[in-house]
Amino acid sequence: MSPAPPPDTAPVIFVDDEEDLRRAAEQTFSLAELPLLPCATAQEALAHVTPAFPGVIVTDIRMPGMDGTELMEAVLSRDPDMPVILVTGHGDVDLAVSSMQRGAYDFVEKPYNPARLVETVRRALEKRHLTMELRALTAGASEGGDDPIANRLIGRSAVMARLRADLRAVAATHADVLIEGATGTGKEVAARALHAASARAARPFVAINCAALPDAMIESELFGHAPGAFPGATRERYGKFEHARGGTLFLDQIDSLPLPVQGKLLTALQDRAITPLGSNEPVALDLRVVAASKRALAEAVAEGSFRDDLLYRLNVFTLRLPPLSARREDIPGLYQILLAKASAQHGRPVPRVTTDDLARLAARDWPGNVRELRNEAERAILGLDRSDLPQPTGRLSDRMAEHERGLIAAALAANSGVIKATYEALGISRKALYEKMQKHGLDRQAFRSD
Ligand SMILES: Nc1ncnc2c1ncn2[C@@H]1O[C@H](COP(=O)(O)OP(=O)(O)OP(=O)(O)O)[C@@H](O)[C@H]1O
Numbered sequence: 001m002s003p004a005p006p007p008d009t010a011p012v013i014f015v016d017d018e019e020d021l022r023r024a025a026e027q028t029f030s031l032a033e034l035p036l037l038p039c040a041t042a043q044e045a046l047a048h049v050t051p052a053f054p055g056v057i058v059t060d061i062r063m064p065g066m067d068g069t070e071l072m073e074a075v076l077s078r079d080p081d082m083p084v085i086l087v088t089g090h091g092d093v094d095l096a097v098s099s100m101q102r103g104a105y106d107f108v109e110k111p112y113n114p115a116r117l118v119e120t121v122r123r124a125l126e127k128r129h130l131t132m133e134l135r136a137l138t139a140g141a142s143e144g145g146d147d148p149i150a151n152r153l154i155g156r157s158a159v160m161a162r163l164r165a166d167l168r169a170v171a172a173t174h175a176d177v178l179i180e181g182a183t184g185t186g187k188e189v190a191a192r193a194l195h196a197a198s199a200r201a202a203r204p205f206v207a208i209n210c211a212a213l214p215d216a217m218i219e220s221e222l223f224g225h226a227p228g229a230f231p232g233a234t235r236e237r238y239g240k241f242e243h244a245r246g247g248t249l250f251l252d253q254i255d256s257l258p259l260p261v262q263g264k265l266l267t268a269l270q271d272r273a274i275t276p277l278g279s280n281e282p283v284a285l286d287l288r289v290v291a292a293s294k295r296a297l298a299e300a301v302a303e304g305s306f307r308d309d310l311l312y313r314l315n316v317f318t319l320r321l322p323p324l325s326a327r328r329e330d331i332p333g334l335y336q337i338l339l340a341k342a343s344a345q346h347g348r349p350v351p352r353v354t355t356d357d358l359a360r361l362a363a364r365d366w367p368g369n370v371r372e373l374r375n376e377a378e379r380a381i382l383g384l385d386r387s388d389l390p391q392p393t394g395r396l397s398d399r400m401a402e403h404e405r406g407l408i409a410a411a412l413a414a415n416s417g418v419i420k421a422t423y424e425a426l427g428i429s430r431k432a433l434y435e436k437m438q439k440h441g442l443d444r445q446a447f448r449s450d
């Protein structure tokens with residue numbers, strides 16, 4: 001999987017049968033430092049178009065042979081997300097509008113202002129770049145088909161790739177595992193992925209948070225008890241170890257385990273057997289223990305709150321999950337995937353995200369790591385104010401524009417991006433809707449339900 005090139009290096013296919021216009025475009029685009037592929041015919045242009053083509057297309061409509069709208073249809077049948085910008089003759093508004101409905105990204109009227117064409121092309125390149133990046137990520141997320149590790153632990157960074165490889169290697173063994181990492185870095189995700197990728201996948205995954213139980217209860221929660229083991233223990237009760245039989249037991253926040261219980265856990269791990277409270281009958285264990293801790297257990301050992309022999313028993317395999325700030329290159333893609341997930345979950349459209357937005361997100365600190373990024377994506381989907389954006393105290397005109405954009409986006413979403421239904425619902429003309437969508441950077445493709 002190779003990363004999508006940044007928007008400014010992807011080529012622009014420019015199709016016009018008139019040589020003078022191709023020459024002029026070459027000058028315009030070379031001044032703008034955008035690589036151009038001039039083509040005299042639609043066929044010539046099509047030769048470059050595959051779903052892997054990272055650039056965009058600008059085409060004249062009226063040409064001998066295959067015309068611009070036919071070219072557009074051929075392009076969109078190869079890749080429905082490819083931005084095609086049509087150059088229309090003066091006064092061809094109807095043609096422009098119907099082309100937009102059939103999937104054109106935008107149109108410019110002849111004679112066009114070069115600066116305006118370049119601006120439209122840059123926007124289209126940005127959109128193309130985001131599409132390609134999202135595709136690369138989703139492809140990465142399903143590398144190896146339904147590999148549960150690749151699907152759940154997303155990230156293109158070298159640290160994440162190494163982590164996935166380590167998890168796969170450990171999944172194939174019987175070893176117990178320690179996972180260390182700050183809050184929200186994905187410790188539980190990693191533990192569940194490890195279970196799902198192991199031979200124990202069909203057996204239970206049982207999680208227990210050692211910090212959430214009172215000290216007095218934790219021992220019987222883990223190991224169970226015999227009837228009469230303590231006052232109130234009228235019946236036999238299975239512990240988490242027995243519930244997890246054959247599967248994986250996830251001991252979260254293991255550093256909170258009281259010292260006496262640590263001793264009993266060590267014995268259980270060494271003997272691969274447990275003895276329920278008030279019983280003399282050891283029960284054989286067939287399970288994998290995965291322990292997790294937010295802080296380095298070595299620190300807890302140094303403090304005297306964690307047994308060193310238990311640490312050595314657990315840290316044969318230690319997986320360390322990096323904070324999000326140590327893998328910032330993963331933030332844009334992860335954010336887009338989390339947006340797509342939240343959008344599916346809440347049945348809401350994905351809002352427009354620019355490369356600037358993504359760069360700003362990637363630069364932030366993220367003390368809550370992936371969980372905090374997921375919350376940010378949820379807020380964006382639900383249309384709640386983002387903490388890093390200025391509060392809406394701007395000029396009335398800006399706030400009204402923002403409000404208008406929201407109403408139009410909602411109508412587009414309600415009508416699955418169908419233009420006619422949307423302008424009718426809003427009680428405005430077709431032309432007015434196109435103008436407003438363009439002004440607010442709304443793309444009907446984002447609202448389509450198919
Ligand atoms: N690499 C990843 N790819 C996709 N989603 C992730 C990744 N890492 C974490 N997440 C998501 O982030 C959230 C937090 O993950 P998780 O609960 O595993 O964190 P944790 O390390 O157990 O945190 P805590 O220590 O606070 O319990 C979850 O919604 C999870 O789905």
Ligand SMILES: [Mg+2]
Nearest residue numbers: 184187188252
């Ligand atoms: Mg957790």
